[in-house]
Amino acid sequence: MAADVAGYSRLMHNDEEATHAGLTALLADVVEPVIAEHGGHIVKNTGDGFLAEFPSAVEAVRTAMQFQNRIHELTMDDAEDRRIAFRVGINIGDVIAEAQDIFGDGVNIAARLEGVAEPGGICISQTVLNHARDKVSFEVEDAGEQTLKNIARPVHVYRIIIEPRRRPPTPKPGIAALALPDKPSVAVLPFTNMSGDPEQEFVSDGVAEDVITALSRYPSLFVIARNSSFTYKGRAVDVRQVGRELGVRYVLEGSVRKAGNRIRVTAQLVEAGTSNHVWAERYDRDLADIFSVQDELTEALTTAMAPAIADAELRRAMRKPPESLDAWAAYQRGLWHLSKATEDDDATAEKFFKQAIDLDPTFGGGYSALALYQLQTAALYQKLDLSTAQRSAEALARQAVALDGSDAEARSCLGWALQARGEADGALAEIERALSVSPNLAIAHGHRGATLIFAGRPKEGLTALETCIRLDPRDPYLAVRLLHIAGGLYFCGEYEASIVAAKRVIRSYPDFPMIYRWYAAALGQLERPAEAKEALEKAVSRAPAAFDMYVRNRAPWFRPEDHAHLVEGLRKAGWKG
Incomplete structure (x- = not known):
């Protein structure tokens, strides 16, 4: 059992002496006797709380319910900003015992459960519920699986309802609870x-x-x-x-x-x-x-x-199960699959983006995400004809802008669609409009960075891409951002740094085929023939259609001189085309 006082710092700030005296009295007169009565003992005090262990989960639950009720009775007339209320977390687990402390995952989970409990409340794990539910009379509120800090796996959390009158406050009479918007x-x-x-x-x-x-x-x-x-x-x-x-x-x-x-x-x-x-x-x-x-x-x-x-x-x-998704959740699921940077996950992402549009035709995010998917699957995996994807993506992006002209993500998406056609000036204009509305929008910085790299301004582009990653380290398009960084460093002539960036992509996204082209070209420029030949073979064999699009031909967003620079490195790597 882990317990602490809710808002302890605020209570001490308001009245340090009264808070200390009140806490000491509650521990000595209520908490410690009840713990001893049920066979438990306090392992250590933590200043504003304590850690205790018990011979059974049943006795731990009985203890917590008993002293929480008693403390509520003793403090219910205190001013709200002076009231002492404990939060309690209870878990079952093996421990490592020392003279004045216990350690282990079981202890850590109890401490995290206490952290999500309400003032005056008790949170328990699934294992505690299984042991105590038929032996102690109580109701629970299922709080679902929660990701707790520094705990590797989600923990299923239940809140004990000590008394109906002690449940969380309901809205004031005459004030209806407001419905949640369709976005966070x-x-x-x-x-x-x-x-x-x-x-x-x-x-x-x-x-x-x-x-x-x-x-x-x-x-x-x-x-x-x-x-x-x-x-x-x-x-x-x-x-x-x-x-x-x-x-x-x-x-x-x-x-x-x-x-x-x-x-x-x-x-x-x-x-x-x-x-x-x-x-x-x-x-x-x-x-x-x-x-x-x-x-x-x-x-x-x-x-x-x-x-x-x-x-x-x-x-x-x-x-959420797929059949119960709303438009926002379907959009989120699509982004998750897109972040995996594999051909199969891209195809699954498309289904979720289309589902988001079907569920809410006025939600611009579905159109923008579907547009980005189409550009990506055409450019990376050649599963769509490039010119067809460019036209469709631009139309989807313009639809998103039409729904809300102030939607910075829609503006940025439109800029990326223009960039795919080689219209760098128009692309940058739209992306800059997006950033004027939302200066910290990570995806806009990412689109700006790549556009600048392929517009002959690679140093500026690299700075923008670094900003993008700093703003959103879990960006669903991170694999593409890192790919563009490797390309930008290559265009700057920083071949060693380009190799380091390429290896980062290979480590994080081993099934992502596009990076080997830059890796081989940079190795070729540095005259490392054995490594360059191996990378070149992977560039051709893992993505032959992409090799044709970018090397044997020239993608619309490549300047002729940049394409020639790439081909030069690949020829030094051993390509005979």
């Missing part, structure tokens, strides 16, 4: 000023406001306006209630603490419906120019959050 939705709550200095309030408010502004530029996110999310300022809130009242799936909460010339910002992203922690981070900065630091913190927070939300949405979509 997030509310950024005002950050708590932990500095004890009212003058620092503008810093904590400023960080939250800037994060709201930055996130609102992501076309894939639905972001609640400041005026709504800031109504929770100064209140102890339940993220589930926030989710219901604002109609959002995710809630970002955080704090700002200033000490001397240093500032610390902590933030955590929580899935409102389950209270599951999706992402958390801490940032420490020197406080020289407050506005520069605020800008830096905002960029760091939004850069980390957007991929975290995308990853959470992808996991959520993958848990």
Whole structure:
């Protein structure tokens, strides 16, 4: 059993002496006697909580329910911002025992279960439920399989309903719970000023406001306006209630603490419906120019959050059976298959993108993704005629733009469709329009980088591709980004670096055939004949149609001089064509 006090730092900040005295009394008068009564013992205290072990899961559950009820009775009249409430996690597992501690996966999982429990609540694993359900009278709420921090496999989590009156708050009378939008939705709550200095309030408010502004530029996110999310300022809130009242799936909460010339910002992203922690981070900065630091913190927070939300949405979509997918989930499933960079997965991705369009013809993401799929399958696997794919992809991209002219992803997709026809100037114009709307849109930076590389500006292109990968390290198109980096380095004459980049692709995507062409050409330029010959054989045998398209012929987006440069390296590698 792992337990801690919810909001302990906030309680200590409000009244350190009263919090310490109250916690000490609850542990001595309630928790410790109940644990001993049921045959358990406290292994160690953790400052704001404890770790205990029991001879059986049944006794651990009885203990937790008993002391949680008793603590609730003792504290129910306390002010909400002063109330002490434990969160408890219970798991079964083998442990490594030392004199003052226990270790092992079983302990780690219990600690993570405690982290997703509500204040005053208890979370248990499937194994605990199986052991205790017929021996202790309780109901559970199934929270589903959850990915817990530093735990390799998802854990099926159940919340014990101690008493119906202690369930999470329901919406206020007359206020209906808002329906969730058809894309990931997030509310950024005002950050708590932990500095004890009212003058620092503008810093904590400023960080939250800037994060709201930055996130609102992501076309894939639905972001609640400041005026709504800031109504929770100064209140102890339940993220589930926030989710219901604002109609959002995710809630970002955080704090700002200033000490001397240093500032610390902590933030955590929580899935409102389950209270599951999706992402958390801490940032420490020197406080020289407050506005520069605020800008830096905002960029760091939004850069980390957007991929975290995308990853959470992808996991959520993958848990749904295909027949129950909505348009957004079908789109996410398609992106997952596209990220595998194999011919079969590309074909599966197409089915999901078409399903997304069928389910919601007004969802622009389905059209954009299907367009990118068509360009990719024609360029990488030659499964579609290139000219046919170019026309179809451009039409799909224009359909996405017509649905929403401010959709930055649609604009970027249209730019990529123009690039495929060799219209670099038009492509860059559309991509720049996308970035003016959403400056941190990773896919737009990726399209810009590749367009610049094939437009004779490879150094600028490489910088844009690095930005793309930094903004979204799990980009579904990562294999293609890395392929373009290898090509860009080759065009810069940095052949050794191109080889390193090519090997990175081969390690991560061993079934991706396109990289061997650049690998062979770079080895040829460096006069490494044995390695170059082996790479050349793979370039021809693994993708003969692609070799014809890019080497024997010239793709529309290749400049003649760049094509000649590639052919030169391949001839040095031993190609006789």
